[in-house]
Amino acid sequence: MTDNRRGRRREDEAGPGRRGGNGRGNRHRSGGDDRRADGQERPRLEHGRRTSAHVDHRHHSRDANSPRPTVAYLSWQDIAALADANSSDIVKLIATNEVTFLKAFDDKKCGGNPLFLKHLIKILYKLVKSNEEEYKTRLLARIFSPDYALFNYHLTRIIQNMTIEANTRIMSENIQYLDYLVDIGVFIVECIPTTAIHSFPHPTLKDTIDKLKSSQQLIKKMEELSLRVSSARDELTPKKSVTDQAMASVQPPEKFYDVDILPQPNEINSLQTKPFLRPNIVQGPYADWEHYLDIQYRLLREDFIGPLRSGICSFYNRERYSDIRVYENVHVIEPVSLLSGLGLELNFDIQQLQSVQWEHSKRLIYGSLLCLSNDDFHNIIFVSVVKREPAMLKKGSVVVKFEGTLNNSVLNTETEYVMVESTAYFEAYRHILEGLKKVNPTCMPFQNYIISCNMQRIPPPCYMRAGVSPNFNLLGVLKLQSVPKPISVVNLSTWPSWNLTCLDKSQLCALQSALGQEVSLIQGPPGTGKTFIGLKIVEALLINRLIWDPEKLSPILVVCYTNHALDQFLEGIKATWVNGKEPTVVRIGGRCKSEKLKECALTNEQV
Secondary structure: OOOOOOOOOOHHHHOOOOOOOOOOOOOOOOHHHHEOOOOOEOOOOEOOOOOOOOOEHHHOOOOOOOOOOOOOOOOHHHHHHHHOOOHHHHHHHHHHOHHHHHHHHHOOHHHHOHHHHHHHHHHHHHHHOOOOHHHHHHHHHHHOOHHHHHHHHHHHHHHHHOOOOOOHHHHHHHHHHHHHHHHHHHHHHHHOHHHHHHOOOHHHHHHHHHHHOOOHHHHHHHHHHHHHHHHHHHHHOOOOOHHHHHHHHOOOOOOHHHOOOOOOHHHHOOOOOOOOOOOOOOOOOOOOHHHHHHHHHHHHHHHHHHHHHHHHHHHHOOOOOOOEEEEEEEEEEEEEEEOOEEEEEEEOOOHHHOOOOOOOOOOOOOOOEEEEEOOOOOOOEEEEEEEOOHHHHHOOEEEEEEOOOOOOOOOOOOOOEEEEEEOOOHHHHHHHHHHHHOOOHHHOOOHHHHOOOOOOOOOOOHHHOOOOOOEEOOOOOOOOOOOOOOEEOOOHHHOOOHHHOOOOHHHHHHHHHHHHOOOOOOOOOOOOOHHHHHHHHHHHHHHOHHHHOOOOOOOOOOOOOOHHHHHHHHHHHHOOOEOOEOOOOOEOOOOOOOHHHHHHEOOOOOO
């Protein structure tokens, strides 16, 4: 095959859009053709097809006005070549193939190949050093957004791992990449401060650089970046208004435990009546337990009353409403005897509700709060649903009970009412509000943390005090290959390094915190192992039960937000056998959909 590029100006001299010849098929020809004027090889973006040879788009003949060809995805070689290019070439090539370039940040290679991730870091560093301010700002804002959470997750991991390399050459290389990241962070905090605060891994980067302590210049640059991030955070944090600050210390008109859970009519039928509310204190302590409980009670109460108020006022003013469901032509049919007392059967117009699938609808479910009125809600009677059967609802019938101190003489069988249902589930609010009223301040748990905000030193759990040995057997929990020295759950220096266990660094820290402190908060996005660590905590406690509960009188209480989460967690506990025995599990509550847990229900006579 004849090399059609011979005898003409080199492509880099001809300029963009003036490619001559029809050289095809050969990726590498004479050395001078694939190099820039400075002697370095020109980067290429190639088709990511799984064939024996890639296609170099620079050597395709095309019309000068035709669009530049794009590539399907970037191969590992493409990314490596791009990382070695200069800033201007990188901007041009990324701009031409932006969609394809961004796919690299959502690729599994990000986590599977540290060198691939380092190439991306180097590319972003050179992008930052380019003169295309508007373009690089937009691109970096997108890369460090939740859309590319996989890249940001693996970026954090590789930064953490940069402290454990023993090889001097690799360690020196890691310091160079940390320096790249600091420069990237400086640009982001200057041009995209919100991204710097919420998405850029600044804390992990600072922690790693502080641990290395090998470059004073890098440490100084990191300190400057930290100051800029802190300054940006202060500027973007909403300042607490004087009104809020004043309200936090205003004395309430009455004690919160004297405030009825149910609203008064004047709290419902007018938007002009403003409830007494004080904001949560997000920085600093509360005055005392009553200050804390008063704020929580009133805010939670308003959480279910507010939507009811706005919905009823909109309905009354003939405006569009939300957060409520309205039933008209409501009549009292007859009293109904209930185990909890006297109830009433109500009938409502179903003409506008023919399409409702009552078997699956959340309308009129057990515990829903209903407001009945026949005078435009100047007077309101509160009832709640105690019996709902789909067959009855299809006929417009539901059984309710009175809420509050009213009695059945208030409702007249000959009167027509309008009934409003709140979409806020009253039954859930009721029990929490009643619980807040019953809190005994002398034995309120965690006052030191919740009210006084004293987090300087968290002591070990109560069961680990009073002469109890803190040495736990964690050989099986951590999947250790050899028997280590005794592990004291309250002495971190006795724990093995995370890379000798089945956990990553953050997971091991979570386990240490949960076993060694009387209160611990473990949080993280989906897929980071919260349930996994929760089961590890339970497993460690069960294996070492004779240490902290020798008489086996202290059960472990597990509370979950949903029934599904509870079933999933309890199934994991049942699968954790200790000394050849399955743990005894008792499940409290209904709606269990796990066949494995049917026998564990509290209603089971064998439990």
